[in-house]
Amino acid sequence: MVERRSMLARLVPHVILCLGVAILAFPVYLCFVGSSHPQDVISNGQMPLVPGHLLTESYWLALTRGVARTSSEPVGLMLLNSLTMALIIASGKIAISIISSFAVVYFKFPFRMAAFWMIFITLMLPVEVRIYPTYKVVADLGMLDTYAGLTVPLIASATATLFFRQFFLTIPDELVEASKLDGAGPMKFFWDTVLPLSRTNIAALFVILFIYGWNQYLWPLLITTRSDMQTVVIGIKKMIVTQDALTEWNIVMATAMLAMLPPVAVVVLMQRWFVRGLVETEK
Amino acid sequence: MASLSLDNVKKVYPGGVEAVKGVSLQVPDRAFVVLVGPSGCGKSTLLRMIAGLETITSGTVKIGDRIVNDVEPANRDIAMVFQNYALYPHMKVFDNMAYGLRNRGMGEPEVKRRVDEAARLLEIGQLLDRKPRQLSGGQRQRVAMGRAIVRQPAAFLFDEPLSNLDAKLRVQMRVEIKKLQRDIGTTSIYVTHDQVEAMTMADILVVMNAGSAEQIDTPREIYQRPRTTFVASFIGSPSMNFLPAKLTGDGKGVIVGGVPIALTGGAHAAASTITVGVRPEEIVVGADGATHTVAIDVIEHLGADTIVHGKLVADGAAALTVRLVGYWPLAPGEILPVALHARALHLFDPTTGQRL
Numbered sequence: 001m002v003e004r005r006s007m008l009a010r011l012v013p014h015v016i017l018c019l020g021v022a023i024l025a026f027p028v029y030l031c032f033v034g035s036s037h038p039q040d041v042i043s044n045g046q047m048p049l050v051p052g053h054l055l056t057e058s059y060w061l062a063l064t065r066g067v068a069r070t071s072s073e074p075v076g077l078m079l080l081n082s083l084t085m086a087l088i089i090a091s092g093k094i095a096i097s098i099i100s101s102f103a104v105v106y107f108k109f110p111f112r113m114a115a116f117w118m119i120f121i122t123l124m125l126p127v128e129v130r131i132y133p134t135y136k137v138v139a140d141l142g143m144l145d146t147y148a149g150l151t152v153p154l155i156a157s158a159t160a161t162l163f164f165r166q167f168f169l170t171i172p173d174e175l176v177e178a179s180k181l182d183g184a185g186p187m188k189f190f191w192d193t194v195l196p197l198s199r200t201n202i203a204a205l206f207v208i209l210f211i212y213g214w215n216q217y218l219w220p221l222l223i224t225t226r227s228d229m230q231t232v233v234i235g236i237k238k239m240i241v242t243q244d245a246l247t248e249w250n251i252v253m254a255t256a257m258l259a260m261l262p263p264v265a266v267v268v269l270m271q272r273w274f275v276r277g278l279v280e281t282e283k
Numbered sequence: 284m285a286s287l288s289l290d291n292v293k294k295v296y297p298g299g300v301e302a303v304k305g306v307s308l309q310v311p312d313r314a315f316v317v318l319v320g321p322s323g324c325g326k327s328t329l330l331r332m333i334a335g336l337e338t339i340t341s342g343t344v345k346i347g348d349r350i351v352n353d354v355e356p357a358n359r360d361i362a363m364v365f366q367n368y369a370l371y372p373h374m375k376v377f378d379n380m381a382y383g384l385r386n387r388g389m390g391e392p393e394v395k396r397r398v399d400e401a402a403r404l405l406e407i408g409q410l411l412d413r414k415p416r417q418l419s420g421g422q423r424q425r426v427a428m429g430r431a432i433v434r435q436p437a438a439f440l441f442d443e444p445l446s447n448l449d450a451k452l453r454v455q456m457r458v459e460i461k462k463l464q465r466d467i468g469t470t471s472i473y474v475t476h477d478q479v480e481a482m483t484m485a486d487i488l489v490v491m492n493a494g495s496a497e498q499i500d501t502p503r504e505i506y507q508r509p510r511t512t513f514v515a516s517f518i519g520s521p522s523m524n525f526l527p528a529k530l531t532g533d534g535k536g537v538i539v540g541g542v543p544i545a546l547t548g549g550a551h552a553a554a555s556t557i558t559v560g561v562r563p564e565e566i567v568v569g570a571d572g573a574t575h576t577v578a579i580d581v582i583e584h585l586g587a588d589t590i591v592h593g594k595l596v597a598d599g600a601a602a603l604t605v606r607l608v609g610y611w612p613l614a615p616g617e618i619l620p621v622a623l624h625a626r627a628l629h630l631f632d633p634t635t636g637q638r639l
Contacts, residue, residue, distance in 0.1 A: 174369035177336050182383035182430075183357035192382070196373040 028260070035059070035253035042249040054250055062254040067239045075255045078232040082214055083262060085231060088151040089213030090206050097160035098198065102190055104161075105168040106176065116165075123158040127219050135222055145226045154219060160205055167201050168194065204277025207270050211263045232259045285347035285360075285437035286312045287333070287470055292342035294328050294494075302328045304494040305342065310438075310487065313468045315461070319481035320491035321517070326474045327442055329491070333472060334440050335359050346437050357386075362431035363440040366447060368423045370415040370430075377411040380430045394433075401432040404463070421452045428460070432467070439464070441473040445480065457483060478518050482506070490514045508629075512558065512636040515629060521563045521590060523629070526601045528559040537630070539623060540597030542574050547625050551639055558631040563590070563606035565627035573620035577603055582613050591619060 030049075034042055037052035062075045103109075104116045127134060134153045143149030171194070179189040220231045230238070236259060239252045267274070287310040294303040303325040310316050318326040331337040333344055335356035343350050351359045362383075370379050377398055384394045402408045405425045415423055424444060431439050444460070445453045461484045464471050475481055481488055482502045490497045490505060490513075498510045509515035515523045528539045534553040536545045551557075577593040589611040594600045596618065605621060613619065630639040 172367060172369065174365045174367050175371065177334075177356075178363070178365060178369040178371070178430075180336065180356045181334065181361070181363050183386035184382075188386065193371055193373075199373075 028257075031253045031256050035250050035257055037250060039246060039249050039251075042253075043246055058250040058254040059258070062251045062258060066235075067248050067251050073227050073230060073235070075232060075235065075258055077228060078230050078235040078255075079258060079262070081229060082231040082233065082259070084147055085150050085216065085220070086210050086213035086262075088147060089154050089216075090209035092151060092155035093157040093160050093209050094202055094205055096155060097157050098164050098195075098202070099190075101161050101164035101168055102194060105165055106186065106189075119158050119161050121158075122156065127154060131218070131222070138223060143223075145224055145229050149223050150220055150229070150231075151213075154213070154216065157209070160209065163205060164198065164201065167198060171197060200273055200277035202277075203270055203273035204275075207266055207274045210266050214263050285470060286310055287347075287438055287472070288345045289329075289333070290343045290345070292329065292332060292344060293340045294325070294332060294337060295340045301494055303332070306489075306491075306494075306496045307342075308489060308496065308499060310470060310472065312470055314486045315464050315471045315473065315484060316487045316489060317473045317475060317481045317485035318489045318491055319475055319478060319517075322476060324491040325494040326476075326489075326491045330440055330442055330472060330474045333438075334361060334363050360437040361440055362434040362436040362438075363442065364424075364427045364431050364444045366443040368415070368427040368447075370423060370426055372415055374414075375411065376407065376413055376415070376418070376426050376429075379415065379426060380433050383430065383434055397433045397435070398429070401429040404432065404467075405429050420448050421456065424448060424456060428463070432463075435469075437470065439469050439471040441471065441475075443475055444473075445475070446477070453477075453480075460484070478520065482518065490517060492517075508638070509560075510638050512560065512631045515560050515631070519562055521604045521606060523560045523562050524566075524601075524603050525631075526559045526561070526595065526603070527633070528557055530555050530557060537628065539628075540575055540595045540601070542597070542623075544574065544623060544625050544628070546628070546630075551630070556633055557639065558633045558636075560629035560631060561623055561627050563604045565624070566603075566605045567622040567624060568605060568607060568619060569622070570620045572622050574622045575620075577605065577619045577621055579613060579615050579617045579619055581615060582611075584610060586610075589613070593619065 030047065033048060033051050035058045036055040037048060038054055041048065041052070064074050064076060066074045066078075100119065104112060104119075138144065138149045138153060141149075143152070175193060176189065179193055184192060215233060216231070217233050217237075221234050224230055224234070232255065236252060236255050239255060240247050287308075289306055289308040291305045291307050292303060293301070293305050295301050306325075306329060308316070318329060320326045328337060332339050333346075335351065335354065339352050343352055345351065346359060346361065370376075371382065374382065380398045380401060381394045384397060385391075398411070399408070402411055405428060407422065407425050407429060410418060410422060410426070415426065418426065424447075427444065441460075445456055448456060457480055460473075473480075473484060481490075485502050487499065488502045488505050489499045492513045498505055498514045500508075500510075505514060505518055509518065509523075512525065516525070526539055528537050530537055530551050530553060531543055532553055534551045536543050537557070537559060538544075539559055576596040577591070578596050579591055579593040581592040583590040583592070587608070589607045589609065591605040591607065591611075591613060593603055593605070595603050603621075605619070631637065632639055
């Protein structure tokens with residue numbers, strides 16, 4: 001595009017964008033600043049706008065000790081729990097949905113479309129809707145307070161199945177036929193052709209699903225009772241005490257900052273793949 | 284290398300659509316057979332049945348001495364070149380060509396030897412490390428050919444392999460494929476809708492229409508003695524002219540546009556109405572010996588040829604196309620004297636379209 005617009009016309013979009021960034025980033029900055037001041041400063045309601053002197057101390061305390069007065073675990077452990085959960089959910093979702101869409105797209109079997117629609121309909125039944133029966137099943141299976149209980153009910157994914165199905169439908173039929181003539185059976189076709197072609201899509205999906213898993217709140221809240229199984233998202237909530245004690249705001253804010261880092265890292269590291277997976281088709 | 288034979292092969296899709304209505308075809312070893320016809324005539328379906336990508340409703344397909352109706356595509360000992368090349372986008376050219384061999388458990392030294400040999404034959408040796416998306420259309424086409432060649436199959440199947448190339452490249456690849464096939468001598472079946480490819484490449488030409496083989500012959504025979512009006516109009520460019528005519532009382536002559544022309548062959552059924560076909564390039568132009576006149580509507584100058592579209596000046600005023608060699612300074616509205624010679628006429632039954 002040839003840029004021939006006036007100075008003002010070029011300035012306006014920039015101003016709007018900067019404003020947007022400021023609105024989004026300011027709370028994060030405030031959180032960062034808050035994590036560097038002693039708790040009484042924040043509790044008094046005098047929120048400063050420049051970082052204080054407790055920066056390293058707050059983060060160190062959060063990571064290793066957590067909040068002193070509640071029974072909270074160190075944030076390091078919570079982060080590890082969250083990471084495990086998010087990774088299992090993301091990879092589990094991808095693994096299951098890629099093979100189920102492979103089955104739906106490439107095999108002719110009775111009730112194929114029925115199976116596909118069944119998967120599709122689960123879009124209307126997220127965990128929040130089926131929470132009691134799901135809890136009952138998990139509890140009866142003895143999976144409370146385990147990683148399996150934390151992740152398995154969240155793994156089935158209609159969205160990812162749909163996403164892969166749409167992608168598989170764009171793979172030309174000739175590739176399937178060429179594979180047949182080249183002596184590759186269905187699973188060999190899957191490993192040698194479908195999987196490598198799906199690489200960018202898998203990466204894009206991984207970013208979305210990792211963040212989905214990381215941000216889970218309601219389900220982990222129900223399923224975990226032991227504090228050493230706590231995830232960081234729940235941990236933050238539990239750190240905020242309401243009665244009889246002062247909330248250690250600097251630790252809470254430090255934890256919030258720490259909780260943001262892994263998703264940010266995933267997005268930053270995989271951004272190139274993420275964008276390619278959503279826009280580019282390598283065929 | 285092997286011969287190939289189809290015996291009354293039919294394809295009926297669920298829902299009752301008959302895509303191929305009983306085609307029989309004998310392909311001798313080393314022959315180059317071209318299936319040609321308009322889109323939807325069943326030529327691709329027939330090829331895909333030979334490849335094993337479509338089931339055969341009835342009839343038998345034999346490759347060599349083996350009936351392959353129920354044999355998996357991979358075990359039919361054939362290799363196919365697809366219209367869209369169907370190269371594996373994520374594999375290098377070498378791996379694309381080697382994939383089928385490796386899947387069959389061939390040792391790596393032999394794989395390498397075969398791929399290198401095919402690459403040398405196709406002059407794509409310098410492309411072996413590239414990915415398909417880094418290649419031009421013509422190069423991809425060569426790789427697709429290479430993938431077929433390395434397999435050293437009993438037969439090559441080509442499904443409109445040149446239709447995605449630009450006109451110039453198509454001519455070049457056409458010649459190369461024909462030459463390559465002659466050099467390695469593998470029996471080939473080639474599907475196209477392009478009559479130039481059909482005429483130039485085929486040893487045996489199969490003209491298909493609406494699921495049936497209308498004529499199976501050498502290209503020359505098909506051009507010179509088309510068995511039906513469909514074959515006559517499909518092969519040849521511009522298309523053959525068809526004029527309504529009547530046989531004379533003794534059956535030894537034909538009346539076209541009111542002018543009787545004596546026929547050279549034997550007598551036909553007297554006084555019946557027929558269709559006379561005449562190729563645009565076999566109409567002789569000039570005042571001497573002219574039998575008819577043509578009122579010119581449109582003139583197309585192709586450089587080497589001049590194509591004249593006009594109407595026969597006679598009752599009925601049938602449309603007539605004439606192909607003249609060289610540049611002719613004619614104008615629309617002019618009257619062109621032409622001669623229809625008996626040896627240039629093809630006689631057809633107007634109702635069945637069969638040659639008389």
